[in-house]
Amino acid sequence: MTPAKGARRTAPESATARLTRLLTMVPWLLNRQGIDTERAAAELGVTVEQLESDLSLLFVCGYGQMPDELIEAEWEEGRVFLSNADTIARPLRLGVDEAATLIVGLRALREVSAISDTGLIDRTLAKLEAAAGAVAGPVSRIEASIDDSGIASVLGTLREAVASSRRVHLTYHVPGRDETTRRDVDPMRVIGMDGHWYLEGWCHLASDTRLFRLDRIVDLAVLDIDGTPPEGAAMRDLTEGTYRPAPDDVTVTLRLLPGARWVADYYPVESLTEVPEAEGGGSVVTLRTSDTQWLQRLLRRLGGRGIVVAPSDVAEEVRLGADAALAGYVGKC
Amino acid sequence: MTAGTTTGALKTERLLNLVMVLLYTRRPLTKAQIRRLVGQYDTSPSVEAFERMFERDKDELRALGVPLATTEIGLAFDEEPAYRIDRREYALPDIAFEPDELAVLGLASRTWAQASLAGPAALALRKLEASGVERDTESLVGIEPRLRTVEPAFDAVKDAVVATRPIAFDYRRPEQAEPTARVVEPWSLVSVRGRWYLNAFDRGRGEPRVFRLSRIVGSVRPAGHPGAYAVPEHDPRAMARTRSSAPVDHAPAVLRVRSGAGHALRRRARTVGEVDDTWSLLDLDYVDVEQLADEVCGYGADVVVEAPAELVDAVIARLTAVRDAHRSLR
Numbered sequence: 001m002t003p004a005k006g007a008r009r010t011a012p013e014s015a016t017a018r019l020t021r022l023l024t025m026v027p028w029l030l031n032r033q034g035i036d037t038e039r040a041a042a043e044l045g046v047t048v049e050q051l052e053s054d055l056s057l058l059f060v061c062g063y064g065q066m067p068d069e070l071i072e073a074e075w076e077e078g079r080v081f082l083s084n085a086d087t088i089a090r091p092l093r094l095g096v097d098e099a100a101t102l103i104v105g106l107r108a109l110r111e112v113s114a115i116s117d118t119g120l121i122d123r124t125l126a127k128l129e130a131a132a133g134a135v136a137g138p139v140s141r142i143e144a145s146i147d148d149s150g151i152a153s154v155l156g157t158l159r160e161a162v163a164s165s166r167r168v169h170l171t172y173h174v175p176g177r178d179e180t181t182r183r184d185v186d187p188m189r190v191i192g193m194d195g196h197w198y199l200e201g202w203c204h205l206a207s208d209t210r211l212f213r214l215d216r217i218v219d220l221a222v223l224d225i226d227g228t229p230p231e232g233a234a235m236r237d238l239t240e241g242t243y244r245p246a247p248d249d250v251t252v253t254l255r256l257l258p259g260a261r262w263v264a265d266y267y268p269v270e271s272l273t274e275v276p277e278a279e280g281g282g283s284v285v286t287l288r289t290s291d292t293q294w295l296q297r298l299l300r301r302l303g304g305r306g307i308v309v310a311p312s313d314v315a316e317e318v319r320l321g322a323d324a325a326l327a328g329y330v331g332k333c
Numbered sequence: 334m335t336a337g338t339t340t341g342a343l344k345t346e347r348l349l350n351l352v353m354v355l356l357y358t359r360r361p362l363t364k365a366q367i368r369r370l371v372g373q374y375d376t377s378p379s380v381e382a383f384e385r386m387f388e389r390d391k392d393e394l395r396a397l398g399v400p401l402a403t404t405e406i407g408l409a410f411d412e413e414p415a416y417r418i419d420r421r422e423y424a425l426p427d428i429a430f431e432p433d434e435l436a437v438l439g440l441a442s443r444t445w446a447q448a449s450l451a452g453p454a455a456l457a458l459r460k461l462e463a464s465g466v467e468r469d470t471e472s473l474v475g476i477e478p479r480l481r482t483v484e485p486a487f488d489a490v491k492d493a494v495v496a497t498r499p500i501a502f503d504y505r506r507p508e509q510a511e512p513t514a515r516v517v518e519p520w521s522l523v524s525v526r527g528r529w530y531l532n533a534f535d536r537g538r539g540e541p542r543v544f545r546l547s548r549i550v551g552s553v554r555p556a557g558h559p560g561a562y563a564v565p566e567h568d569p570r571a572m573a574r575t576r577s578s579a580p581v582d583h584a585p586a587v588l589r590v591r592s593g594a595g596h597a598l599r600r601r602a603r604t605v606g607e608v609d610d611t612w613s614l615l616d617l618d619y620v621d622v623e624q625l626a627d628e629v630c631g632y633g634a635d636v637v638v639e640a641p642a643e644l645v646d647a648v649i650a651r652l653t654a655v656r657d658a659h660r661s662l663r
Contacts, residue, residue, distance in 0.1 A: 015344035016393050017452075022349060024459050031465035045455055057342060061349045063357035065372050087356040090424035091460035095398045096495050098457035101450045105441030105480070108524075112478060117437075124434040131428045131461065138495040143569050144524035146444075146478045155476075162475030173596045178635065180596060192478035195527030218596075261505070265547045277511065297631040304654025319659035321633050322652045328589075328637035329649050 020092075022054060026071075027091045029082045037078050055080065063087050099132040100139045111147040112192070114155040146192045151214040155190060157222060158199050158214070162187045167227035168201075171219035172212055177293050180218060181205070186227040188235055190214075200236065202229035209233055249288035252295060253309040257282045260305035263298070284309065296321045347373035348390055352399060356423060361404045361415030391416070399423065425460055435461065435468035440478070448482040480524060484546035489553035490531050494519040497564060499536070499557035503550040512550045517542070518562045521569035530573040534562070543573055585616040586625060587639040594635035598628075614639070622647055630655075 013021075025044055029035065041051040055073045062070035062084070074081040094102075106128065110121045129136045148155045161168050168187055173180050183205035191198045196213050203210040209229075251270070256263055258281045264272055269285040289295055292314055299306050299318045308315040350371045355362065368374045368383055377383040394401050400422040406415045430438065438458055445454035462468065482488075486502065493500045500519060503512035517533035520541070524530075528545060535542040585603055588595075590613050599605055602615040619625040626647035629636050638645045 012341070015341045015348065016397055018341070018345045019348045019352075020397055020456065022345070023352070024456050024463075027463035028459055031463060044459070053342075057346055057349075061346055061353060063350075063353040064370055087353045087420075090420075090427070091463050092398060092423060093425050094457055094460060095453065097450055097453035097491075098460070100491070100495070101445045101454035102438055102441050102457050102461075105444040105454070106437065108444065108480065109437065109441055109478060112476075114476060115437075115440075115473070120433055120437055124430070124437050127428050127430060127434065128438070128461075131426050133426070138497070141494050141521040141564065141569065142491065142523075143521065144480050145526070145570065146480065146524075159475050178594050178596060178632065187475075190476050192476075193527065194479075194481060195525070281511075296633070300630040300633055300652065300655055301627040302655070303627070303630060303651030304658040307658045315659045319656055322656040322659070324634040325630070325632075326649065326652045326656065328634060329645065 018054075022058065023088055023092050025054065026058065026082065026085050026088050029080055030085060030089055033081055034079045037075055037080055040080050051075075051080075055082075058082070058085070094132045094135060096135045096139065099128075099135045100142055102128055103132065103136060103139050104142050104144050108144045108146045111145060112155075113148055113152040114159050114190075148192070148197055148214075151197055151217075154214050154217055154220055155197055157220060158187060158190050161222050161227065162189060165227050167223045167225040168199075169221040169223055170199075170212060170217055173216045173218050177291070184223070185210070185212070186229040186233070188229055188233070201227075202233040209236060211236070249290045250292065250311065250314070251286055251288050252292075252311070252314055253284065253286050254299075255282070255284050255307040255309050256302075257305040257307075260302045263302070263306060267298075292317060300325065343373060347371060348394065351390060352394065352418065355401065355416055355418040356420055358417050361402075361406060361417040363406070363413055363415050367416065425463075427464075429464065430461055430466060432466060432469035435466060436473055439468050440473050440476075444478050444480050446479065448480055449488055450482065481527070482529065484529055484549070486546050486549040486553050487529060490519065490529075490546060490549070491522055493553070493555075494522045494531070496559035497562060498555055498559040499561050500553050501556040502553045504544060505548050505550050515544070516556050517544070518564075520564045520567060521572075523569045523573040525570065525573050532567065532569055532572045541567075541572070543575065584641070585618050586641060586644055588615045588617055588629065589613070589637040589639055590615055590632075591635040595632055598632075598636065626651060 028044070029040065032040070037048055037051065041048045044051065046054070052075060055075050058071045059073045060070065068084075071085045072081075072083045103125070106121055106125045109115055110118055110125075115121070132139070158168065160166075166187075168185050169182070170185055171180060171182050183203055185199065185201040185203050187199055187201040188209070189200050191200060191211075196215065199212045199214060199217075200209065201212070202208075254263070255275075261282065263269075264283060264285055267287055269287045271286045273284045275282050275284060295308075295314065296318055299308065300322060308318055350373065351367070354367065354370045362370070364384060364387060367387065374383050374386065377386055391401055399418060401416060401418055402422075403414050403416055405412045438461060442454040442458040445451050448454075490500070492498075497519070499516060501514065501516045504515045505512040514537075516536045517531070518536065520532045520534065522529060522531055528547065531544040531546060533542060533544060534540070588598065589608070590598060592607075592611060592613060595615075598615060598617060599613070602617050604616045606614045608614050617625075622641075622644050626644055629638055629644070629648050630651045638648050
């Protein structure tokens with residue numbers, strides 16, 4: 001697995017990255033004179049200490065070295081005032097990456113029918129492209145789709161349930177165990193991620209926060225009951241994706257032959273060791289799961305291209321499962 | 334004072350002063366003038382050291398998108414380069430966004446919150462919000478689309494697509510043991526169902542190809558100059574999807590499915606008939622025998638294939654291989 005992208009924040013900020021941030025921060029603060037220091041830091045996505053350090057740096061910069069040529073900054077009273085910064089009072093034009101994120105993001109949102117207001121998105125997009133200028137051209141060669149085809153009405157209903165804090169009753173299909181369950185959920189948010197849409201909410205059956213894939217919701221009813229999640233119900237950090245290992249998970253070691261490499265792409269493997277060509281190629285991976293039924297299904301799908309190396313009782317389960325399935329074809333093989 | 338205590342902060346200070354000096358001046362400034370106006374250059378030990386530092390700073394500012402322009406100005410006996418930044422070229426055009434527009438821009442920006450572009454996405458929004466109009470935070474509550482870029486090759490490929498720059502990389506198809514070296518002209522980058530694909534012209538194969546970014550192995554290397562080719566007209570998303578769209582031209586598969594099981598198959602089935610209390614019979618359209626065999630095997634003893642024979646054989650072959658692979662371990 002690649003490291004979490006969120007981890008990049010902890011890397012020291014380069015001088016040029018900080019400059020970019022300051023050139024963006026100055027116009028923002030100039031238009032918000034007297035803003036509370038803590039609020040400014042929160043909205044700018046930095047700590048108060050960082051903001052104060054930034055302001056100290058601005059304080060010694062200017063278009064010359066005379067005192068009246070320097071930026072004036074005040075923040076001692078818990079409020080930020082900035083002046084004499086006319087030269088950089090407007091933000092620098094959008095860079096390619098900056099324009100790309102917003103343009104690609106807006107075009108993707110246009111396809112989410114639960115957002116529905118395509119007029120708003122089109123008008124915003126037109127202004128954004130005008131603001132971006134020449135960089136908008138190449139950016140049009142990047143496209144992302146987060147469409148909600150097939151689940152648009154479920155998505156719309158759930159979004160309203162979140163907004164109005166209504167509890168929902170789900171009939172939910174769990175494909176790993178191939179069973180259908182019924183449960184009441186206090187919805188927290190609807191997330192579109194990695195090609196699927198999920199409802200995150202407090203599940204009264206599990207007494208815990210759970211993610212439900214919208215395309216697996218067989219039936220949905222909005223109840224006339226307040227659906228405020230209990231205190232302490234925490235949303236998950238989804239930086240690493242939707243999968244969350246639990247303490248009681250079993251660690252399974254799998255030998256993946258060359259045709260089963262995709263497994264390492266699809267599932268969050270904990271470790272991956274390439275196997276040299278001379279020994280058959282492919283890889284050995286470890287992954288954690290609480291659901292050995294899911295694992296058995298996966299291994300049957302792999303048709304011998306994936307082999308459980310350890311633990312041995314899981315390997316035995318896989319063998320017995322394959323035997324049981326073959327029993328359905330007695331006389332044919 | 335906390336700032337100015339590290340070399341990083343000193344450099345930021347120097348660059349910021351340089352930007353402000355060059356934005357403020359109406360006439361282009363020579364290097365000597367710049368050295369006098371930007372305090373931090375005073376401390377360089379020699380003219381050569383200053384010039385080297387200035388050249389690097391200039392390049393770094395341009396890389397950030399600062400339109401630092403060079404002009405030749407005539408002095409008494411010689412021509413000398415001079416520098417300035419045009420304010421109109423520097424500044425983001427003053428376009429006023431309404432609160433609801435900023436709300437939807439906020440959503441577009443947060444879409445990248447877990448991606449390698451999270452930083453640029455946040456900066457872009459802050460630039461557009463600079464004018465002080467507050468975003469309408471209520472209207473889009475409860476919905477969070479997310480784009481992720483977990484593929485290590487993403488940033489390099491994205492840059493090549495934008496710059497129309499040829500690149501080289503090693504690419505591994507799932508059925509191949511060893512990656513193959515590719516040299517391509519990137520056309521477009523598309524995310525479909527959460528996965529990023531590169532549409533490109535494959536120079537080695539002499540035709541357009543689609544590459545899944547997660548299958549790029551190791552580093553992505555430049556293989557030519559930016560703007561080295563023209564991108565032909567194409568529909569990026571249609572191209573990325575081409576591989577999975579074979580037409581259906583055969584009879585449906587017939588599957589025996591245990592009651593209470595195979596929900597995903599039941600929902601896709603053309604018809605579902607009840608055989609008895611234990612079994613249902615499903616007619617199911619499919620595209621690829623091998624893919625359906627994989628899926629059927631997943632259900633184990635809960636799904637038995639009745640027809641076609643080809644599918645029966647594929648399922649038996651897989652299950653036998655699974656049994657044998659795990660038998661040898663005992």
